[in-house]
Amino acid sequence: MYLDPTVSRSVKILVVGHFGVGKTTCIGSISEIEPLQTEEEITEASEGFDDLSGTPEKTTTTVAMDFGRLTLSDTLVLYLFGTPGQERFKEMWEGLARGALGALVVVDPERLHESFPVLDLVEQFGLTCAIGVNRFDGTPDYPLDEVREALNVSEQTPVVHCDVRDQDSSAQALITLVQHLMTRLGQP
Amino acid sequence: MREDPDGELELTSALVPLFVIAKGRALPAENEYEHTTLVTARDDTSAAARTLSPEARTVMDLIADGFLSVAEVSGYTRLPLGIVRILLAQMAEDGLIFVRNPAPRAEQVDRELLNAVLDGLKTRFGA
Numbered sequence: 569m570y571l572d573p574t575v576s577r578s579v580k581i582l583v584v585g586h587f588g589v590g591k592t593t594c595i596g597s598i599s600e601i602e603p604l605q606t607e608e609e610i611t612e613a614s615e616g617f618d619d620l621s622g623t624p625e626k627t628t629t630t631v632a633m634d635f636g637r638l639t640l641s642d643t644l645v646l647y648l649f650g651t652p653g654q655e656r657f658k659e660m661w662e663g664l665a666r667g668a669l670g671a672l673v674v675v676d677p678e679r680l681h682e683s684f685p686v687l688d689l690v691e692q693f694g695l696t697c698a699i700g701v702n703r704f705d706g707t708p709d710y711p712l713d714e715v716r717e718a719l720n721v722s723e724q725t726p727v728v729h730c731d732v733r734d735q736d737s738s739a740q741a742l743i744t745l746v747q748h749l750m751t752r753l754g755q756p
Numbered sequence: 757m758r759e760d761p762d763g764e765l766e767l768t769s770a771l772v773p774l775f776v777i778a779k780g781r782a783l784p785a786e787n788e789y790e791h792t793t794l795v796t797a798r799d800d801t802s803a804a805a806r807t808l809s810p811e812a813r814t815v816m817d818l819i820a821d822g823f824l825s826v827a828e829v830s831g832y833t834r835l836p837l838g839i840v841r842i843l844l845a846q847m848a849e850d851g852l853i854f855v856r857n858p859a860p861r862a863e864q865v866d867r868e869l870l871n872a873v874l875d876g877l878k879t880r881f882g883a
Contacts, residue, residue, distance in 0.1 A: 570822025571794065578792040578825060578858045579873060598881075604831025606791070609838060630836070635791070635827055640876025647792050647825060663786065667858055669865060669873065739881035746874045753867055 569601070571645055580647040581742065582664055584690065585674035586682040590702045591650035592634045594674055594732035598739055599636025599648065606633050610659040631660060653686030665693035670749050672741055674700045674732060677710035680718045687719060696752050698745035700730030700738075724748075777811045777839055784845040791827040791837070794856040795819055795844055801852045811835060812843050816852065823856065 583591045596603050607630050634650040651657070651664055651671075671690050675683045690697050701715050712727045721727065726748050730741040789795075797805075797820045805816055814833050818824065824832070830840045847853045859869055 570824060573822065575794070575823065576856055577869075578794055578856070579869070580792045580858070601828075604828060606827050606830040607834075607836045609836060635831070637825070637828070638876075638880065640873060640880065644872050644876060645794075645825075646873060646876070647827065649791065649827075663790065666787065667790065667792070669870070736881060739877060743874065743877050743881075746870060746877065749865070750867065750870050750874070753865075753870070 572639065572642060574642045575639065575645050576643050578645045578647060580649060580664075580668050581745065582649050582651045582668050582671040582695065583674060584651045584653050584671050584686050584697075586653050586676075586679070586686055589674045589676050589679075589682075590732035591652075591674055594672070594700070594730070594738050594741075595634055595636040595648045595650050597733055597735045598638060598742070600639060601637045603634045603636045603650075606635065607631070608633060608660055608663075610657060631657060633660070653683070653689060655685050655689070658689065658692075661689055661693055665695055668695060670745055671695040671697040672700055672745050673697050674702055674730065675715070675719065676704065677701050677715055678704075678707060680715065683719060687721065696745075696749055698726040698728065698741065698748050700728060700732070700741040703729060703731040703737075724751075772811075774836065774839055777809065777835075778842045779809070779846075781842050781846065783838055784841055789826050789841040789844050789855075790858055791825060792858040793826045794823045794858075795826060795829065795853050796823045797853055798851070804850055804852060808847075809843075811839070812847060815840065815843055816847070819853065823854075 583594050585591050592603060609628050609630055611628050636648045638646045640646050649664055651661065673686060673690060699721060701710060709729060716727045726744045728741055728744050731737040797816050808816060815829055818829060818832055826840060830837045848855055
């Protein structure tokens, strides 16, 4: 449960994506602890959202967020935060994006359009990202070039297949992200 | 996520309002007691700890034996993150806890840190 007493540095990576895309599964497949949840309060204008009563005032909503932990060495621990990608959760991103190394964006190849708000937030918060194209049962592997084109992400951004249920596959996607972060060092 | 209204009342309405737990204190600065800030209780605090609120006592007990992140404190105690941050700020002011701040913000991340992350991942997963 506790960190090794020698652990003196913590870093975080965000695992982002739309509802139901597999963020929590991804975190669960690589976390050394059972994924936990934090409850955070956000305020939002409730008008225009179909899941709220429609009163025009701002309301306070509690959002539960899953996260996991991975001790990387005697001195270093990595936290993975599953961050919902809807624009109305932007307030939560403020705290989470601060200090994050980068973001792994999990996408569903059959619902790519649902990832646009997520990618927009990644851009707004200036996060460097890699795209993990989740593999769902019974669906073929989509050509990564087509996914890249549909998502309209830059040539430099890595796009990889990622079976979020599989530890090695999820880990490989994270490794791809960190390698990409290293190539970005020193670049604007 | 929102529960259905009945479930929400039953499951999450606190017996003690949150502002009472927080004793009316405001949130600490945004860059303090972040999700990944690590905290642990100091050993020599029994006298001061006696006057803690039940919630602060719960937090102290949880972190008595080692370091946990602020997010984990919130997760294990099921206290909202904001409340945990307020409690920890007060406990730090009272000299009850040790605090280790997270690695610096992304723009200042250096090659050495990323290398350590990459090596750690590769070691853990044999990639």
